[in-house]
Amino acid sequence: MDEKKLRAVIKTCMALTILILAYFVPRIAFREQLGSETNQAPAAETGSSETALTETEQVEPKIKGQRGLIILDPGHGGMDPGMIGVGGIEEKLINLQVSLVLAEKLEEQGFETMLTRTEDRGLYDPETVNKKAQDMQRRCALIEENDPLLTVSIHQNSYSDPAVYGPQVFYFEHSAEGKELATCIQEQLNTQLGITKPREIKGNTNYYILKRSASVTVLVECAFLSNPEEAAKIQTEEYQNAVATAICDGIVCWVGLSQ
Ligand SMILES: [Zn+2]
Secondary structure: OOHHHHHHHHHHHHHHHHHHHHHHHHHHHHHHHHHHHHHHHHHHHHHHHHHHHHHHHHHOOOOOOOOOEEEEEEOOEOOEOOOEOHHHOEHHHHHHHHHHHHHHHHHHOOOEEEEOOOOOOOOOOOOOOOHHHHHHHHHHHHHHHHOOOEEEEEEEEOOOOOOOOOOEEEEEOOOHHHHHHHHHHHHHHHHHOOOOOOOOOEEEOOOHHHHHOOOOEEEEEEEEOOOHHHHHHOOOHHHHHHHHHHHHHHHHHHHHHHO
């Protein structure tokens, strides 16, 4: 082999080596980088879940009642049945059942709860002439005496057109806080119950409990007892539970915003 040929062979070998290195080195480096990222991923996940746990621990109250008092007001009772729905169902009974479930849910979230009634009776004396007026005055007096964080009055709706359905939250028209609370609860009800034609919150100046209550108060009309489907659903434990969960989540959301 002469010198020219030897140089050509050496040049070719060097060019090949450079080509081979140029092809493999970046891939090896990239793989190492990938490997290190893959290794880091679980660590990062662990890190974030640890953070989430810590946050939950901080938010989750340890002491029962630590977050304050909430008054639940199951509408009607006793001689006042409220709306009479499909199949003769009385509003007062559903109001109490939903309120009792809601009280449990709120207590799980660290609130203290008080109900204006815990059985089928109104807050009136049997001998009183205007029982409805005394009943409403006493509910408001209870709210004033106990100075709660907020009050939720639980009711069921009814309408001449049986097709109308869906929960709706009312607030005192001149209360900005009441409007915010109503918004939070309405949003949770519409989303969690999968309401296809969602209703909107409504300001009101006539409802006694909204007008005369000393605390931030909303009135939740959970279901239309005049709508056969909704009337059947609201009598089930499962749906009452879903309604109570949505109201509770709305309250938790509002309390978080107002703090
Ligand atoms: Zn009612």
